[in-house]
Amino acid sequence: MANLHPWPRTENTIDFIQHIRVAPEVIWRELTTEEGLTRWLGLTSASMPLEEGAPFHLTWEARGKVSGEKFLRFTGTVRKVIPNRLLALDWILPFGGDVTHLSLQIQPSFSMFGVDVGPECDLWLIHSGFPTQGVGFFEFDGHSRHWRQGVGDLAAHLEERPGKPTPYALAGLQFVGGAPDLGLLVYDVIQGSPAEQAGIRPNDIIRSVEGMALHSLDDFHDWIDERKPGESGEFELADRTVKVTVESVEDARNRLLIKQGDQWTLRR
Helix, strand or coil, rough: CCCCCCCCCCCEEEEEEEEECCHHHHHHHEEECHHHHHHCCCEEEECCCCCCEEEEEEEEEEECCCCCCCEEEEEEEEEECCCCCEEEEEECCCCCCCCCEEEEEEEECCCEECCCCCCEEEEEEEECCCCCCCHHHHHHHHHHHHHHHHHHHHHHHHHHHHHCCCEEEECEEEEEEEEEEEEEEEEEEEEECCHCCCCCCCEEEEHHHCCCCCCCCCHHHHHHHHCCCCEEEEEEEEEEEEEEEEEHHHHHHHHHHECCCCCEEEEE
């Protein structure tokens, strides 16, 4: 399998392949059109011009945050395009501002032993150039988890099968990411959430929960995936310890969203 990633590998590089049972052009539409990107990533708006040197943006509406921030925006520049095969981007990290390098490669699958298995291909994601210190070090972990989850969700959607189950309980925390021996860096906190009620704030670092050291987002999700609404845990922060009682997904949704017909929209 030829690697078309236009940049050299670095120490902190995200690199994985997702097999998807659809034709390459179907994946390409999801990666490059506003309709596909907003559906895949749950965006408010997106622009991905297929012209080398052109700027792109991916924007999420982010109301209901303690910080008051209303949008989370990812930006950068299109580096190289091979239709139905390669989308390479100079990707600016939103918190540290470092320029990193993302390539999404679509590799067609071929029939084996003369047996036609239908349209199938591999989506190969490589994201390199993450810093080894500072905020960008935390962003490496955050991007790693979200890219793997996002690409897995994309495959499930295109193959028309269920995606990852919804969690039972939430704390109302949003993270930049984690770093070994440091903990998880909080990016923002949902208003009215258990985390806000416990006094956790943006830029706090959570070192452990219930005595379990947190080195990555996976560690935190392993813990909260086992919790039920109403259960509590002690969160050790860099300068204090707080108790967080998690809430149900339904309670969080009803506090932040309003139902209009069959659709849920953010409260204004």
